[in-house]
Amino acid sequence: MAFDRQKIVEAVKEAKARAKPRNFTQTVEVAVNLKDIDLKKPENRFKLEVVLPHGRGKEPKIAVIADGAVAEAAKKLGLDVISGEELEELGSNPRAARKIAKKYDFFIAAAPLMPKIGRYLGRYLGPRNKMPVVVPPTVTDLTPFVERLKKTVRIQLKNNPVVHAPVGTEDMDDEKLAENIETVLNAIIGKLERGENQVKSAYVKTTMGPAVKIEG
Template identity: 85%
Template sequence: MAFDRQKLVEAVKEAKARAKPRNFTQTVEMAVNLKDIDLKKPENRFKLEVVLPHGRGKEQKIAVIADGAVAEAAKKLGLDVFSGEQLEELANSPRKARKIAKEYDFFIATAPLMPKIGKLLGKYLGPRNKMPQVVPPTMTNLEPIVEKLKKTVRIQLKDNPVVHAPIGTEEMEEEKLAENAEAVLNAIINKLQRGESQIKSVYVKTTMGPAVKVER
């Protein structure tokens, strides 16, 4: 890959150094600018889920929409659970549906409830790229899925030739943030028709800090 791991480390280190102290833990983000790509063609757009080797550095909020065995398994893991009956209640409460879609980072749902979810929550989850991960209604061990989602970031290429992704927090080590950035870059490169030659530039920054270019 044209991006050396050490160059990523140096850019992350500079971005953290240039960020002014804030009264909250800032996210470290990256922006990957692309070139020579026609986004009018749907096949050139993409949505991806990338598992970061070192996680997000902060807790992800995961909700489960299920009844029966899956609901019980979710409760044992301390997850918020919405039953099929509660889902029906959202039909008359767009405000609550919108709030739920905004509040949680990821959703897990059982297959039989997906038609209802599409009808009642689809218009709120779809634009946020948060449609649920579907599991069988008999699944009793959600832990592997939950642990994976805690380390996952969703990225997409839509109308503009740039992909944004969080790669951790400012409290994480530079090397770990660089490895997370590398995972995102590799995922993007694998989706591009001509690979890394279509990457114009890469920047990293903290939430409120200035962007720092990753040298090649």
């Protein structure tokens, strides 16, 4: 199924129009239904990081797991820091570990701590597709990593033939949201063996609003 930019714009407009006003800014999401794909075969599953051309519309929550230079760089940017010592404490506190995994959208980690992260947090981050972006222990400026993550969405195709992704917020321009959606659709299609022929349908919705089909 091929998607026309104007058809995407029309779906965005309708999804916004049909969304009831809420006391918070709703996220705009895209859902893509796939067909003729056997997810029992590991090679048909995938994880993707897509950089949205117009960003996510709101700041993601980012935590940095590090000591030393990387921790100092994180503090300069006002980011939450989890030290190596605090990381070890999470190993004996599953409830706190789960809470941290849920709280943050992304994690950045200093390379030397990755073995401990795998041991103490891996079981909570892995299923949520939140394993950290790894940086060298000598990094003194995390700005490039943070700026990229502010525009990044992670997509995972695992057990069901449907892929969901946030593509912005309802207060963003329709055309910009449509371009973000198009970027996500192209990334997903690019991972499919038979490309757009394996796309059954795609929908746009706000957090609390009804789904609107993107006409092919």
